[in-house]
Amino acid sequence: MTSADVGPPLALVLAVGVLVACGVTLLLERSLTRILLGVILLGNGVNLLILLGGRPGAAPVVGTAPTAAMSDALPQAMVLTAIVITFGLTAFLLAVSYRSWYLTGDDEVPDDIEDRQIVRQAERNEVATADLGGEGPDGDPEQVDPGPARRRRAGDADGPR
Numbered sequence: 616m617t618s619a620d621v622g623p624p625l626a627l628v629l630a631v632g633v634l635v636a637c638g639v640t641l642l643l644e645r646s647l648t649r650i651l652l653g654v655i656l657l658g659n660g661v662n663l664l665i666l667l668g669g670r671p672g673a674a675p676v677v678g679t680a681p682t683a684a685m686s687d688a689l690p691q692a693m694v695l696t697a698i699v700i701t702f703g704l705t706a707f708l709l710a711v712s713y714r715s716w717y718l719t720g721d722d723e724v725p726d727d728i729e730d731r732q733i734v735r736q737a738e739r740n741e742v743a744t745a746d747l748g749g750e751g752p753d754g755d756p757e758q759v760d761p762g763p764a765r766r767r768r769a770g771d772a773d774g775p776r
Contacts, residue, residue, distance in 0.1 A: 638657030
C-alpha cells in the first residue's frame with residue numbers, strides 16, 4: 616500500500632465530526648450568542664472537511680516539484696473564500712445579537728405569534744383555518760401578541776430608546 620492510498624488521519628476526521636456536530640447543536644438553540652458560536656464551529660468544521668478532500672503533496676508552485684507531486688490548490692482557494700464568507704456572516708450575526716440585547720435586554724429569539732397558535736391548535740387537534748382578512752390590524756387575532764412582556768435592562772423604566 617502506498618502513501619497515496621492512505622486517507623486522512625483519523626484525528627482530523629473526528630475533529631470534523633465534533634466541530635460539525637457541536638455547530639449544528641448550537642445552531643438549534645434559541646440564544647443568538649449560541650447560534651453565532653454554532654455558525655463559527657460549523658464553518659471551521661466544513662473548512663477542515665474541504666481541506667481533507669484535497670490531495671496532499673508539495674506546494675503548488677510551478678518549478679518546485681513535479682506536477683504529480685503537487686497538492687491540489689482548489690480546496691485551499693475554496694477554504695480561503697469560505698473563511699471570508701464565514702467572517703462576514705459572523706459579523707452580521709454579532710450585530711444582530713448585539714442589537715437584540717440592546718433592545719430587549721437578552722438575545723433569545725422569541726416565538727412567533729403563528730408558532731404559538733399552531734402549538735395551541737395541535738394540542739386541541741384543530742385544523743388551521745384560512746385567514747380571510749378584512750379585520751384590520753387591531754381586530755386580527757393573528758397580529759396580537761398574547762405572550763409575556765420581554766424583560767428590560769436595569770434602569771430602563773420607559774423601555775428602549
